[in-house]
Amino acid sequence: MSEAPGEAASTQAGYAGVGVAPKPPAGEHLVARTGDLKPGEHRLVRINNIELGLYNIAGNYYAVHNMCPHQFGPVCQGVIAAKSVADESTGWKTEWVKAGEVLVCPWHGMQFDILDGQSLSDKNLRLRTFPVRVADDEVWVLLKGRRTGAAA
């Protein structure tokens, strides 16, 4: 069962198409080299006061705020998992989808889709996501995105 790509994913694709900007836009920060993170790996990055998790999922990069909108736990310190689904298309049987794309908050176990920050259990909760741009071997994050806690 596939899902529509999230905003972070489409934004990233757009940025990737821009290529190397001569001068990075204001608020853009170099956070990694592409060789630093293999697919399936992630790292915590601190930019000024903002801590975020940078994830390489199947070669695409995603950045999410390390702040769970539930009780403000360090969500990026949680494990990465899959999503259990059961609906008409699966005959109401449990199947596992989005393996490697689900973040589990270590405080209370709330699960989020890393691709768009959406909570899997509460449609009103979302992780704040940040646009990511890859230029040559550089991974840049733009510190501008949705506010934590509010749905788009």
Add this chain to the structure above:
Amino acid sequence: MSNRELLQGRRSGKPAGMRIIDVDIHVNDPPQALVPYCDANWRESLAMAGQGRLGYVDIPGYAPGGLKPDPRMPGGHKRRSVNTKEEMREELDLLGIDEGVMLPDNLLNFASLSHAEYATAIGRAYNRWLAAEWVDAELGLYGAVLAAPQDPQDAVKEIERYAGTPGMIGVFLPTAGVYPLWGHRKYDPIMAAAEAARLPVIFHSVGFVGSAFPHNQEQFENHFGRWVLNHAFGMMANLSSLMHTGVPARFPKLRFAFTEAGIAWVPLMKWRMDRAYKELRKDVPTLKELPSVYMKEQMWFGTQPFEEPAIPAEYLETVRHTGEDNVIFCSDWPHHDFDHPSAVFSMPMAAEQRFKIMGENAVRLFDLPALARQIPVKTLEVA
């Protein structure tokens, strides 16, 4: 990932002057920790229990967690435990909690131990260990004496042994799997001893599955089904049990604390019991007042797990129906469903209500001295 790393840099935002007293925190109590404190005749049995599989609140021969037939599901979060007094103090500092009442981890299942002699040996060892290694009134770390339902006379001796010990401020009545329920007259000596010692009794359940009502939950095929019910039903069943034999009327100075079931069940029980009393007073002649009167005067209810309604006003209504003088903050740290204090005190309440719930009500419940250790107010950055 240490507990410290999970808490560091998280927000506190604690209002200046707020004293936060947490009536439910947990110490990790593996069998081997208690071995040196155990009577010689059961020491080897306890040590053997520690050599087996050490599950989460599920250790054969020590904390029998009962029948949990459902599969393990990937995508959960990790178990946390606190292993020393120093760790506990540091973590409570990071949470902004001034004082806490310590309850066990594994021995939450204590009531399901069927061998009374062995169970009481474990209970005594736990109390010695808790008093020796954890309780420290100056650090705001308080203990509750474990009272064994398996042998009320032994429980009485334990309560009397620790009565007056600085920092031992309550009696833990193991609630999960207890049979019969705590209102049974066989426990009257425990209630009398706690009342005489001026120690409130604390009920705390856990996700135990067994034949003892209301924990006969083996039909659920996953943890969701049980978790919704086990703590709340444990509290409801024991409250009804206490009331139906008139315990609060017969022990009028005894105070009761109900923990880890949230508060939303309380108005339901208050109204149902009052309604039942109007019709069935003849059944419960020991009660001289409506049950709600005893609840207001003698009973306190822990916040955790905080209900988190999408509309905060609904929570404030629930606090009002539960009794704003009777709601006590509980975090349940370090367990999987703990509440950060800020989740509760950031509810849009009047300052007076906030201060009552976060600490002042617990001061009244435990008769704590007005001047207590208060950790410096730290407003941690919200990044």
